[in-house]
Amino acid sequence: MKSAIVVSLVILLSVFVHSNSEEEDFDVRKHLSTVSRYGVVKDVAENSFVPSDIPNGCTPIHLNLVARHGTRSPTKKRIKELNNLTDRLEVLLKDAEERKISLQKVPVWFHKWRSPWEGKVKGGELIRIGEDELYDLGNRIREKFSDLFNDDYHPDVYTIKATQVPRASASAVAFGMGLFSGRGTLGPGCHRAFSVSSESRASDIFLRFFECCENYKDFRKHQEPFVNKLKEPIFDEITSALVRRYGLNFTRQDTSSLWFLCKQEASLLDITDQACSLFxxxxxxxxxxxDDLEVFILKGYGKSLNYRMGVPLLEDVVQSMEHAIQAKEENHPPGSYEKARLRFAHAETVVPFSCLLGLFLEKSEFQQIQREQPLQLPPKPPQKRKWRGSTVAPFAGNNMLVLYSCPANTSNKYFVQVLHNEHPIPMPGCGGSNFCPFEEFKEKIVAPHLKHDYTTVCNVKLDKEEQKPVTSKLSLLFRWLFSMGKDDKWSQKDDL
Incomplete structure (x- = not known):
């Protein structure tokens, strides 16, 4: 009997120690979805994937970059929400006092907290951390692909494009300063001037296709209430836990605001012992x-419209590589053809572009989207999932497509390597490799999307089936939501 008790105690102690160890190892900054800072998550990769070796003699001849802007401050709307949270915390504390509830369990920081962005009237700008992210990225890319960036700067050789949103163009400038540092005569850093071009926000179908696509804007407007409804059970569950834990009358909105504060504090300020410690x-x-569900449904694989509206960008990438191949075949002299096309935009650009490439999918899922079939939503924790906003599109998140020219004795002469956040990533469309023959890349990954013309996808009115209210889907999705994802046979009937 005593030995059984001892064994039980040992088991309990080991579980307790393991649990404490997990909490000590837990870094909340790696779990902030698309609010994650690049430096914290860029090296988080799938350990089981072994990148392809670049064959001897293969040299890069062209590089395409599609990058999100760097870490930014909260937007004006969100700054207002955080200012309101200051008043709300005061109300919660006063209510507890009136109910004679002990405040011993309430975190000390609650009592005098003020929003770090109090007094700001504008927001959304690139902050210094974001500038560093892009500057350092530019430096690393030049170092990694030194042969590509050894020509004198010319805007037609190194094309830099950004959206007209200031944080995107500022990111392009920071990147260019890193890429061309030491190449000029300006200031102590020997910088040089370079060009950043932008299309009008109203007509930029390459980098802001989501703003020009009428069907997408209509879809998003009708889908957002559904997504919020889908998230409610989780927020209600956590709100109840917070009420029990701290004795304050938190509401669902309080939990949402505190989670947003946690993300801002942890990502922008490296503060993890205040709002984040509540959870x-x-x-x-x-x-x-x-958060990842929202990105999946409204920007990712949740609906084919989300990424098919990005086809003009994909065509632009392929066209730039074809021009580089032509220049190589015709022996154009250095400095007479484009060697890199560098783009700076938003999560709404990077996420759809990643989907067009079929990233973060199993092979069977890739075949599903090729057949225009819907996918299951990302499984609920504690199950593992590939789809994470912190990996897919953190601040400064990026995809690079590097075109290689290989010796004539190889079976194919030109190959495409795909790097996500600077790391090789498998493409299910190319047999799970990150290094794909260019013609195979065009045939298996690009061609199936090209039958979807941007004008047709975005401006031809959707039929009534596509426009029907989303509320009819709730019963199926809630059943899935509460199943903890255990029933792997369940799949969505509707294309979200």
Whole structure:
């Protein structure tokens, strides 16, 4: 009997130690979905994937970059929400006092907290951390692909494009300063001037296709209430836990605002012992998942429209590589052809572009989207999933497509390597390799999307089936939501 008790105690102690160890190892900054800072998450990769070796003699001849802007401040709307949270915390504390509830369990920082962005009237700008992210990225790319960036600068050789949103163009400038540092005569850093071009926001179908696509704007307008409804059970569950834990009458909106504050504090200020400490690691995982669901449904694989509207960008990438191949075949002299096309935009650009490439999918899922079939939503924690906003599109998140010219004795002469956040990533469309023959890349990954013309996808009115209210989907999705994803046979009937 005593030995059984001892064994039980040992088991309990080991579980306790393991649990504490997990909490100590947990870094909330890696679980902030698309609010994650690049330096924290850029090296988080799938350990099981072994990148392809670049064959001897293969040299890069062209590089395409599609990058998100760097870390930015909260937007004007969100700054207002955080200012309101200051008043709301005061109300919660006063209410507890009136109900004679002990405040011993309430975190000390609650009592005098003020928003770090109090007094700001504008927001959304690139902050210094974001500038560093892009500057350092430019330096690393030049170092990694030195042969590509050894020509004198010319805007037709190194094309830099950004959207007209200031944080995107500022990111392009920071990147260019890193890429061309030491190449000029300006200032102590020997910088040089370079050109950043932009299309009008109203007609930029390459980098802001989501703003020009009428069907997408209509879809998003009708889908957002559904997504919020889908997230409610998780927020209600965590709100109840917070009420029990701290004795304050938190509402669902309070939980949402505190989670947003956690993301801003952890990502922008490296503060993890205030708002983030309110939530347990398992609760953070659930909150992160709700954010990832939103990205999946409204920007990613949740609906084919989300990424098919990005086809002009994909065509532009392929066209630039074909021009580089032509220049190589015709022996154009250095400095007479484009060697890199560098683009700076938004999560709404990077996420659809990643989907067009079929990234973060299993092979069977890639075949589904090729057949225009819907995918299951990302599984609920604690199940593992590939789709994470912190990986897919953190601040400064990026995809690079590097075109290689290989010796004539290889079976193919030109190959495409895909790097996501600077790391090789498997393409299910190319047999799970990150290094794909250019013609195979065009045939298996690009061609199936090209039958979808941007004007047809975005401006031809959707039929009534596509426009029907989303509320009819709730019963199926809630059943899936509460199943903890255990029933792998369940799949969505509708293309979200």
């Amino acid at each position: 347990s690691p398992s609760e953070v995982a659930l909150l992160e998942w709700t």
